Amino acid sequence: MTRQTATLWASGLMALVLTIGPATAAEFATKEEAVAMVKKAVVFIKEQGDATAYAEFSQKGGQFHDRDLYITVLGLDGRVLAHGQRADFIGQNLIDAKDPDGKLFIKERSDLALHNASFWQRYKFMNPATQKVEVKDMYCERLGETNVCGGVYGT
Template identity: 55%
Template sequence: MQISIAEELRATKSDAEAMVKKGVGALKSGDKEKVYSDISAKNGPYTSRDLYLVVYRMDGTVLAHGANTKMVGKNLIDLKDIDGKAFVKERVELAGKNPHFWQKYKFVNPETKKIEPKQMYCERLEETIVCGGIYD
């Protein structure tokens, strides 16, 4: 079976889980502001192919964003995908009930610039949610 170049550029579920755990570990053991800065850095240690981390406060405010630093400091609780799903609100609600979870929604892939199905793996860390997603 031959793998297309597009498939080679896509992260897997295990890649997302490992990257989130890497971010959570760094946040637990280090200077949170430095780690947030590293997560938001273009081509930094928390990005790989189409995978990047996003960290939210439990109110939906972005603390770090690996694909779009303009989102840092913004409250995205009311953000909806193309189907009208309030995915950040759902993410916050899921984090309130689960220490870790997968969530499905649709989002613009920064590599293809197209809206694609996405799955986001998230872990709750104190009053934050650390997430990394893959595109289907």
């Protein structure tokens, strides 16, 4: 193998490692990242106002979208105000929505918010990264009459 061939081979291998390595090392968001994003979202709402913040949260590829982690905001009545993955949910009242196991997860979330300033909730939902229904742990903070939430899958 010539020096030039070895250099090209090593460069190609390094490019492959740099491309694949980081994606597999941190393919999915962590609980710590979910908490941090929700806290950032709450500050963003307070600084920018509801309309600007909700539009930003609902924009795929925006600053509140990271791998399988995104922000949702729901009123305590179950109405979706912002959703980082499903724009078709915005404006809908999902208080009676059930996960695949029959859990009324939006109602449960609203009930949890009535008694807690922040909380974790577990239910099943479609993971946008894998396109499979998986266990989701959702971290939420109550802000006025809303829940600001971000969750992680498969925990």
